[in-house]
Amino acid sequence: MPSTATDEVETITVEVVAGLPERQRLVELKLPEGATVADAIAAAKIFRYFPEIDPGESKVGVWGELCEPTRPLKSGDRVEVYRELKIDPREARRQLARLGRTMRDGIRDDD
Numbered sequence: 001m002p003s004t005a006t007d008e009v010e011t012i013t014v015e016v017v018a019g020l021p022e023r024q025r026l027v028e029l030k031l032p033e034g035a036t037v038a039d040a041i042a043a044a045k046i047f048r049y050f051p052e053i054d055p056g057e058s059k060v061g062v063w064g065e066l067c068e069p070t071r072p073l074k075s076g077d078r079v080e081v082y083r084e085l086k087i088d089p090r091e092a093r094r095q096l097a098r099l100g101r102t103m104r105d106g107i108r109d110d111d
Helices: 037-044 089-098
Strands: 011-020 023-032 059-062 065-067 078-082
Touching: 011 037, 023 037, 037 059, 037 078
Parallel strands: 011 078
Antiparallel strands: 011 023, 059 065, 059 078
């Protein structure tokens, strides 16, 4: 007699995002319920696309809030992989202000 119980695993849908100034990547995934931030990052293969980002040094978050890679996810979550900044944004604004420019103008190599 066939089983009437469903053998399907419940899934959640999440996004994983990471990027560099010149390129970004967003991956939408379906994962089993109970998946963690680390599971989502691994499934998205983010570090394959961004070898410049050190997985051991990267901070991660969900919707802009830092968290541990072991945090369980729920459907609709957006996992973010943060890269090390070369300069603090406040310091960059101060440097630009001294040059009479704004963040929109940017910092050029000849500065």
